[in-house]
Amino acid sequence: TEFINLPISINFHKLIIQDFIQSRCQTNPYVTGLTDYLRCRPGAASTIVTLDYSRNGQSVPNPLTVAEVDLAGLMGATSTTAGRIVLVENIQPHLVSFLGQILDVDPIFFAGTVVVLGILGGVIRTVESNPILVSVDLRRLRELADKYDVPVVIDDTIGSFCNIDVLPVADVVITSTTKSLSGYANSSSSPTHKTTTPAPQSSTRNTHTLAKFLHADSQSPTSPITATLYPPYLSVLRPPTPSFPEPGYGCLLAIEFTSLTTARAFYDNLSVYHGPHLGAHHTLAFPFNDAIWGIEPEAAAYLASFGARPEQVRVSVGLESEEELVETFWEALRFAEKEEVKRKEEEEGEKQ
Numbered sequence: 380t381e382f383i384n385l386p387i388s389i390n391f392h393k394l395i396i397q398d399f400i401q402s403r404c405q406t407n408p409y410v411t412g413l414t415d416y417l418r419c420r421p422g423a424a425s426t427i428v429t430l431d432y433s434r435n436g437q438s439v440p441n442p443l444t445v446a447e448v449d450l451a452g453l454m455g456a457t458s459t460t461a462g463r464i465v466l467v468e469n470i471q472p473h474l475v476s477f478l479g480q481i482l483d484v485d486p487i488f489f490a491g492t493v494v495v496l497g498i499l500g501g502v503i504r505t506v507e508s509n510p511i512l513v514s515v516d517l518r519r520l521r522e523l524a525d526k527y528d529v530p531v532v533i534d535d536t537i538g539s540f541c542n543i544d545v546l547p548v549a550d551v552v553i554t555s556t557t558k559s560l561s562g563y564a565n566s567s568s569s570p571t572h573k574t575t576t577p578a579p580q581s582s583t584r585n586t587h588t589l590a591k592f593l594h595a596d597s598q599s600p601t602s603p604i605t606a607t608l609y610p611p612y613l614s615v616l617r618p619p620t621p622s623f624p625e626p627g628y629g630c631l632l633a634i635e636f637t638s639l640t641t642a643r644a645f646y647d648n649l650s651v652y653h654g655p656h657l658g659a660h661h662t663l664a665f666p667f668n669d670a671i672w673g674i675e676p677e678a679a680a681y682l683a684s685f686g687a688r689p690e691q692v693r694v695s696v697g698l699e700s701e702e703e704l705v706e707t708f709w710e711a712l713r714f715a716e717k718e719e720v721k722r723k724e725e726e727e728g729e730k731q
Contacts, residue, residue: 413489417472426468428671429453430655442674447474454481464655466671509537509657510633510667510693511686512608521548537657542583542626544617558658582658583627585704586696590632592705596712603641603715608633608691631657633667635691637719642666642690645715649692650707657695662704667693 427445445453454465467474475489508514517533524531533549536558545552590609597604609632617626636642643666646653651662655670669689672679679689696704 413475417476419472423469425471425474427474428466428468430464430466430670432462432464442670442672444675450474450477451481454478509631511691512537512631512633513686517545517548524550537631538629539583539658540617541580541623542617542629555658580623580625581698582630582660582696584625585699585701586630586632587627588701589694589696589704589708592708593632593634596709601716601720603636603645603712603719604634605637605690606635608635630696631693632696633691633693635688636715637690638722639669639690640722641715641718642669642692644718645711646692648714649711651694651697659695660698662697662699662707663695665693667691 425447427447427450429443429445431443465478467478470478470489478484479489520531530550531548532551532553533545534553534555535543535545536553536555538545539558540552540554586609590607593604593607594609596602597607609628617623619626634642634645636645646664646666649664651664653665654663655665655667656663666689668679668682668687668691672682672687673689683689699707
């Protein structure tokens with residue numbers, strides 16, 4: 380593969396995409412902030428990780444940290460994999476231009492992120508956090524923001540606007556319409572108002588049922604589960620309405636296992652779709668922490684200190700029946716339980 384000189388390539392793509400964005404601004408003012416962002420000087424370096432899915436059916440993708448100077452060659456090369464996901468943390472203006480052009484990404488995809496990044500001096504929080512479902516004390520955060528006169532921006536995608544109401548503590552609320560807005564992860568828009576559908580109610584109810592089942596299983600002495608991450612945020616729950624009579628805590632949960640081998644035994648035998656998306660009508664599972672940070676021991680250890688451990692499997696619960704979900708997860712847990720028994724026997728053998 381012949382690698383392209385990235386800075387020159389990016390500058391070329393930047394000119395092209397800026398012209399395209401200018402034309403899009405005429406029909407969609409939501410994109411306007413992106414033009415200003417592309418003129419900004421680069422800040423802290425971006426972190427780029429690719430997840431390659433092999434053609435031989437391997438369930439866990441192979442994560443690879445990619446340097447910016449190698450990105451052009453990687454994206455231009457013919458892939459021998461079944462699929463590739465590119466994750467960019469702290470995306471800089473030149474990467475927005477480059478990826479937008481080479482992958483033919485509509486500017487609207489980047490616009491929401493850029494709007495948030497452009498609010499300088501503000502506090503940006505996700506409620507609940509992804510993937511371990513925790514949150515700061517929002518009312519305390521509001522008090523501090525008022526004291527120091529800074530805006531609070533809250534992303535309610537995970538909790539979902541159907542379930543939680545963060546308007547009393549936020550100056551700006553943003554959400555990803557490609558997640559739970561419809562319950563099918565198939566919306567792409569910038570709505571001026573939101574309406575509820577039966578799908579988010581079903582996924583919320585299913586997730587609550589599954590969380591109770593997993594928590595009950597974790598109480599058994601032989602359970603491979605150490606924790607079910609699905610915390611209630613009663614202080615920001617939306618009041619019941621005729622269209623959404625039972626607000627809950629969203630479609631996402633995470634399961635923490637006793638060991639990485641136990642987690643893998645569970646994941647490899649869990650008969651649901653595997654992937655990093657959420658909010659779809661089909662249940663999706665993904666070893667979020669291990670897949671993304673597992674190859675970097677220092678990063679993995681740092682994140683584990685905040686509760687994001689490689690032994691966790693994240694689950695986005697879909698619209699299947701409650702009975703089917705419980706049965707499916709019960710069967711996968713039996714494989715994990717066998718692995719846990721084996722692990723304990725090996726530990727006992729080493730002590731003797």
